[in-house]
Amino acid sequence: MSVQVKQRRRGHVEPRPEGAVQEVAHQFEDIGQQNESYIVGMWSFLVTEIMFFGGIFMTYIVYRTKYPQTFTIASGELDWKAGFLNTLILLTSSLSMAFAVRNAQLGKRWRTLLCLGITILCAFGFLGVKTVEYSTKWAHHLVPGPNFHFSRHGGEQAAPADRGTSFVEDASPETSGGGAKPEGEIPQHEAQLFFGLYFASTGLHGVHVIIGIILLAYWGGLVQFNARAARDFIPIEMVGLYWHFVDIVWIFLYPLLYLIGSPKL
Amino acid sequence: MDVTTTEPSSARKNYLNWDHSWQSWLFTLDHKRIGILYLISISAMFFLGAVAISLVRVELATPRGDLVESETYNKLFSAHGIIMVFFFLVPSIPATLGNFLIPLMIGARDLAFPRLNLLSWYLFTIGGGFAMTAFITGGVDTGWYFYTPYSSTYSNNQVALTIIGVFIAGFSSIATGVNFIVTIHKMRAPGLTWFRLPLFIWAHYATSVIIVLGTPVVAITLLLVLLERAFRIGVFDPALGGDPILFQHMFWFYSHPAVYIMILPSMGVISELMAAFTKKRVFGYSFIAFSSIAIALLGFLVWGHHLFTTGQSMYAGMVFSVLSFLVAVPSAIKVFNWTATIYKGQVEFTAPMLYALGFIGLFTIGGLTGLFLAAMAVDIHLHDTYFIVAHFHYIMVGGALFGYLGGLHYWWPKITGRMYPEGWAKLAAGITFVGFNLTFFPQFILGQMGMPRRYHFYPEEWQALNVLSSAGASILGLGYAIPLFYFLWSLRYGKLADANPWRAVGLEWRVPSPPPAHNFDEIPIVVWEAYEFVPEDADEAEQDREAMPGVPAGGHE
Numbered sequence: 103m104s105v106q107v108k109q110r111r112r113g114h115v116e117p118r119p120e121g122a123v124q125e126v127a128h129q130f131e132d133i134g135q136q137n138e139s140y141i142v143g144m145w146s147f148l149v150t151e152i153m154f155f156g157g158i159f160m161t162y163i164v165y166r167t168k169y170p171q172t173f174t175i176a177s178g179e180l181d182w183k184a185g186f187l188n189t190l191i192l193l194t195s196s197l198s199m200a201f202a203v204r205n206a207q208l209g210k211r212w213r214t215l216l217c218l219g220i221t222i223l224c225a226f227g228f229l230g231v232k233t234v235e236y237s238t239k240w241a242h243h244l245v246p247g248p249n250f251h252f253s254r255h256g257g258e259q260a261a262p263a264d265r266g267t268s269f270v271e272d273a274s275p276e277t278s279g280g281g282a283k284p285e286g287e288i289p290q291h292e293a294q295l296f297f298g299l300y301f302a303s304t305g306l307h308g309v310h311v312i313i314g315i316i317l318l319a320y321w322g323g324l325v326q327f328n329a330r331a332a333r334d335f336i337p338i339e340m341v342g343l344y345w346h347f348v349d350i351v352w353i354f355l356y357p358l359l360y361l362i363g364s365p366k367l
Numbered sequence: 368m369d370v371t372t373t374e375p376s377s378a379r380k381n382y383l384n385w386d387h388s389w390q391s392w393l394f395t396l397d398h399k400r401i402g403i404l405y406l407i408s409i410s411a412m413f414f415l416g417a418v419a420i421s422l423v424r425v426e427l428a429t430p431r432g433d434l435v436e437s438e439t440y441n442k443l444f445s446a447h448g449i450i451m452v453f454f455f456l457v458p459s460i461p462a463t464l465g466n467f468l469i470p471l472m473i474g475a476r477d478l479a480f481p482r483l484n485l486l487s488w489y490l491f492t493i494g495g496g497f498a499m500t501a502f503i504t505g506g507v508d509t510g511w512y513f514y515t516p517y518s519s520t521y522s523n524n525q526v527a528l529t530i531i532g533v534f535i536a537g538f539s540s541i542a543t544g545v546n547f548i549v550t551i552h553k554m555r556a557p558g559l560t561w562f563r564l565p566l567f568i569w570a571h572y573a574t575s576v577i578i579v580l581g582t583p584v585v586a587i588t589l590l591l592v593l594l595e596r597a598f599r600i601g602v603f604d605p606a607l608g609g610d611p612i613l614f615q616h617m618f619w620f621y622s623h624p625a626v627y628i629m630i631l632p633s634m635g636v637i638s639e640l641m642a643a644f645t646k647k648r649v650f651g652y653s654f655i656a657f658s659s660i661a662i663a664l665l666g667f668l669v670w671g672h673h674l675f676t677t678g679q680s681m682y683a684g685m686v687f688s689v690l691s692f693l694v695a696v697p698s699a700i701k702v703f704n705w706t707a708t709i710y711k712g713q714v715e716f717t718a719p720m721l722y723a724l725g726f727i728g729l730f731t732i733g734g735l736t737g738l739f740l741a742a743m744a745v746d747i748h749l750h751d752t753y754f755i756v757a758h759f760h761y762i763m764v765g766g767a768l769f770g771y772l773g774g775l776h777y778w779w780p781k782i783t784g785r786m787y788p789e790g791w792a793k794l795a796a797g798i799t800f801v802g803f804n805l806t807f808f809p810q811f812i813l814g815q816m817g818m819p820r821r822y823h824f825y826p827e828e829w830q831a832l833n834v835l836s837s838a839g840a841s842i843l844g845l846g847y848a849i850p851l852f853y854f855l856w857s858l859r860y861g862k863l864a865d866a867n868p869w870r871a872v873g874l875e876w877r878v879p880s881p882p883p884a885h886n887f888d889e890i891p892i893v894v895w896e897a898y899e900f901v902p903e904d905a906d907e908a909e910q911d912r913e914a915m916p917g918v919p920a921g922g923h924e
Contacts, residue, residue, distance in 0.1 A: 129470075129477035131890065135553055139479040143549040150541050150583040157587030157617060161602055164613055246600050291607040298600025298607070302591065 124334045137336050144340040148347050151310075155351055158303050162358060165295055172292040176252065177363030179244065180300070181235055185360040188231050189352065195224030196349045203342040206335035211325055214338065218322040221345065225315045232308055236301075244297050252293035300359055307355060310348045317341045381784070381881040396481035397884055402467035403782070404488050409455050409463065410851075412495060416450035417844065419443045424806075424840040427833050432823040440823045441508035442524070448511030453533050454495050456767055457625060460632035461543055461578075462491070464774050465571050467782060469547060471875035471882060472565050474556025474891045479549040483542050490539035497532030501525035510821065512622060515603035515614040519595040527596055530589045537586045540628075544578030547571055556874070558893035565873055565897055566655050570635025573659035577624045577631070577666060585621035588614060612677055619670035627666040630762060631659055633726070633770025634701055640723040640773055641705050643871035645712025648898040651704035658697035665694050675743050676750045684743050691741035698734050702727060717869075718792030722773030725800045729765025733758055736811065751821075754814025757807045765803055772799070772850065779854065780868045784881040785861030791853045799846030805839025872900055 130136040166173045202217030236245075243251040321341055324331040331337075382399045385391075392400060423443050426434040435443065466484065470477050478484050501507055507529045509518040518526050551572050555564070592614070594600045601607030603614045634655075642649045649655060671679060671687030679687075705727055714720070736758040739745050749755060779787050809832040814820075818829055825833065867876040874891060875882075895901075 127481075128885070129475065129479065129481060129554070139549050139553040142552055143480060143483075143545055146545045146548050146579055147541075150545070150579050152583075153580055154583035154587050157584045158591070160617070161591065161613065164610065165602070165608075168610075169608065246598055289608070291601065294599075295601040295608050298594075298598070298602060301598075302594055302600055302602075306590075 124336070125330070140336045140340060141343075144343050148343060151347055155303075155306070158299070158306065159354070159358075162299055162303070165299065166358075166362075169292045169295070172288045173296055174363045175254070175288050176293045176296040177359060177361070179242070179252075179254065180360045180363075181238065182360045184231050184235050185356050188228050189356050191224050191227045191231070192349045192352050195221045195228070196346055198224065199342050199345045203335070203339050206325070206338040209333070209335070211332050214325055214332075215322055218318050218325070218338075222315055222318050222322070225311055225318070228311060229308065232304065239297070239301075246294050246298045246301065250290070250294045250297070252288070252290055252297075303355055303359070307348070307351050310351070314341075314345050314348050317344065379879060380883065381879065382884040383784070383881050385884050394485070396477070396485055398466050398470050398478045398481065398484060399782075399882065399884075401481075401484050401488050402463050402465075405458060405462040405466060405491070408488070408492060408495065409458055412450050412454040413847075414851075415499075416447050416455060417847065419447040419450065421840060421844060423447065424837040426823070427825075428837045430825050430827050430830050430833075437823045438508060439506075441510075441821070442502075442506035444821060445507050445510050446502050449498060449507070449529060449533065451763075452511050452625070452629075453536050454491075454498065456629040456763060457536075457540055458491060458543070459629070459767065459771050460636060460774060461547070461571060461574055461628075462487070464636065464771070464778060465547065465574075465632060466543070468778065468875055469550055469568060469571060470554070471781075471878065471886055472568055472873060473551065473554060473559055474874050474887060474893065475550065475554035476886050476890075478546045479554055480546050483546055487539040487542035487546070490535050490542065494532045494534070494536030494539060497535060498529055499532075501528035501532060504528070512618055513589070513592060513614075514618075515592060515595070515611040516605060519592045519603045519611075519614075520606075527593060530593055534586055534589050534593075537582045537589075540578050541582050544575040544582070547575040548579065551575075556891050556893050559874075562653060562656070563893055563895070563897050564656075565635075566638035566649060566652065566659075567632075567635035569656040570631045570638070570659045573663035574628050574631045576660075577628050577663050580667065581621040581624040581628070584617060585625075588617040588621070612674070612679075615674055615677060616670065619673045620667070623670040623673065624663070624666040626759070626762065627662050629767045630730075630770075631662060633767045633774075634659065636770040636774035636777075637705060637723050637726050638701075639871075639873070640719050640777055641708045642898040642900075643777065643869050644715045644717060644720040644723070645708055646715075646870070646900050647708055647712045648896070648900065649704065650707035650710075651700070652897060654700050655704050658700040661697040662694060665690065665697070669694060669741075672741050672746070675746045688741055688743050692738060695734060695738055698730075702731055702734075716793075717776075718787075718789060718796050719773040719777035721793060721796040721800075722769045722776065725796065726766060726769040726773065729761050729769065729803070733761025733765055736761065748817075749814060751819055752814035753810040753818045753820055756820050757810035757814060760807045760810075764807070769799075772796075775850075775854075777869070778875075779857070780864030781875060781880045781882070783858055783861070784864055785857045786864050786868060787850075787857045787861060788853050791849060795846055795849040795853075798842060798849065802839050802842030802844070802846045806836050806843050807839070809833070809836045809839070872898060 124133050124136070126133050126136055130139065198217045198220040202214050202221060205213040205217060239245055242253075243249050318341060321337050325338070326332075382397055392404065395401060395404075420443070422435065423440065426432065426440060426443075432440065466478070469475075502525075505524045507522070507525050509522055509526055513526065513530065518530075551564075551568055591600070591602050595603050595609075599607070602609045603611050605611060638649050638655055669687055669691040671683055672691045675684050675688075705723075736754070740749055740755060740758060776787060776792055779785070813829055813832050813836075816829065818825055864880045866879050868880070869876070872895075874893070877891065878886060
């Protein structure tokens with residue numbers, strides 16, 4: 103990659119089959135300056151995104167420190183398998199996104215389109231799984247609001263002992279301060295806080311996935327229908343950076359929300 | 368480098384007259400036109416905010432609350448704060464002067480992302496529209512910092528609409544910040560190294576760093592308040608185990624640095640004015656440059672001084688107190704260096720210079736009273752009193768706004784191609800200075816005596832000082848109104864300005880006034896240092912001396 107950057111800095115672009123060159127916008131002197139500006143701009147934007155999600159991760163840290171027992175127990179109600187599936191889906195989409203960027207750099211339009219298509223499909227797959235998860239939470243009264251009621255779904259039949267909840271049991275005497283409550287009986291309002299955070303963070307992430315789909319579809323459309331735009335691989339590279347960022351957010355959200363409790367195997 | 372021309376601006380195509388259609392303005396990608404769009408929008412916002420506060424000042428002329436109801440009073444000062452902070456001060460200098468000047472000063476044809484720049488203006492306008500709708504349809508009474516749980520749970524007025532407006536305006540700010548960072552990194556003319564940059568650019572770079580790091584945090588914070596109002600997710604609601612203080616931490620993590628978003632660009636303007644009107648290189652160039660960066664970074668570590676009385680741990684308070692004191696160091700470095708620049712300079716008391724000198728004095732008072740508030744024990748007494756109101760108005764009005772007005776006068780000939788009337792401008796600068804001090808100095812005394820801010824009525828014995836303050840406000844209002852009239856007047860009747868009416872140095876003065884749409888016929892190659900006042904500039908100046916008012920003959924090195 104560093105070799106490419108050097109080439110661009112000298113004003114050259116990699117030779118591509120179509121023999122096309124990028125167009126330089128009026129404010130730039132040469133293509134190297136333009137490409138570098140776009141990439142630096144995208145990274146600066148991603149810094150703002152990190153600070154944006156940083157706010158919500160900070161909130162998570164504060165309340166997980168404050169209510170550790172609630173968080174571990176409430177987390178057990180999330181479907182870690184669905185989350186795992188979604189992690190796989192997003193990682194796959196990142197792979198195809200990386201291929202899309204490479205193919206765009208090489209000027210291979212149809213391969214670029216194919217890869218972008220796979221990425222979009224994965225994104226829809228992710229949203230589909232998420233929809234199922236959300237509706238399950240709704241059915242179990244786990245959406246914050248007047249109907250919120252936390253009960254250990256599926257946990258009633260299984261005795262606490264045979265769930266392998268060593269983490270919770272170890273943690274509760276030291277951390278929960280106010281006397282060890284029977285497992286599963288956590289204050290409703292604290293559970294609501296956990297699910298509030300769950301919906302806020304995964305919801306925000308979902309919005310970013312939707313924006314990603316729109317961007318991917320837009321640039322995919324340009325690659326398909328606009329030969330001039332197809333020559334410029336930098337927008338695809340920028341969308342790629344965005345998409346990997348969205349992935350990374352999920353990589354953090356998944357363990358923090360789904361895996362801190364006692365997964366039901 | 369022979370782009371300087373003396374032909375009248377009307378005969379030449381420039382960024383203003385190449386196309387007069389409204390589409391050419393509303394869909395422009397030219398950073399100079401977007402700067403003008405911003406100038407119009409924020410001026411409108413400024414006068415709306417001023418109307419709100421003048422009602423407050425009229426109300427406070429008598430101890431009894433006899434003009435408006437308490438609730439209306441709360442809505443008035445909230446409207447004033449929200450408009451002035453989010454829709455005037457934050458975008459003021461960066462979005463107008465910064466937008467206009469950064470590409471000119473670094474020898475670029477435009478900002479790196481012209482469409483993003485236009486988008487930022489639209490976002491600003493839409494955000495402003497939301498806020499205005501909120502004010503018209505019932506107003507908001509939370510104050511400009513939306514403290515929870517009042518804003519999230521109890522307030523029954525247009526908090527949601529206002530927050531959406533501020534949220535959207537935040538993205539406009541982010542767009543500007545990203546644009547500036549990339550432009551300053553990647554678009555500098557050949558030879559224009561970092562230490563040849565005007566200090567205005569350094570200040571805007573530091574500002575952009577704060578915008579990029581801070582604004583997203585307030586965005587997520589306000590979004591959480593919205594979610595709290597809409598869905599009761601509970602993060603700021605004590606009834607659900609949430610912590611309202613967490614809101615204050617997250618809010619001030621942005622909003623304290625936001626103070627530096629407002630003041631740093633103004634400091635950049637002052638550096639330019641000091642060099643131009645002393646005809647000297649700014650003393651301690653690199654110290655001023657790095658103090659901007661230091662303020663930007665330290666600014667992120669001091670938010671806790673807003674929470675000294677809010678149940679924050681004493682030890683956290685001590686750390687925040689020390690760090691807040693540290694901010695005084697880079698601020699003082701700037702003030703001392705500006706003062707040293709004046710020494711043995713060829714000082715010209717033009718209107719911009721008057722504003723700049725006013726800035727130095729008022730900013731010093733504002734800064735030093737800030738130290739009172741950074742001291743924990745003193746803050747217990749002064750917290751939420753008029754002392755703090757006076758303190759931050761000395762920074763925001765005496766500092767940021769004076770810098771903005773000074774800069775606007777200084778670059779007015781570049782922006783419009785016309786000179787403003789110097790006599791009127793000096794008068795306005797004087798009136799503003801007097802009015803400002805008369806308005807806010809009594810508030811220091813009131814605050815020290817214990818008058819709390821945001822109260823609708825007050826004991827009789829404080830009336831004299833309050834009347835003084837209200838009287839000062841009316842003088843201050845006059846000081847703002849005069850420039851509005853003569854700036855508009857000068858658009859048509861002002862004397863034509865040549866490319867460099869102040870005999871200043873800097874790339875922006877090497878292009879015609881107003882600049883052509885593409886800024887530079889040929890991108891300059893910079894082989895000189897910043898603020899390099901050399902004799903050849905003086906020679907060049909002799910040629911068109913008649914076109915420059917306010918500069919004494921032979922006043923060049």
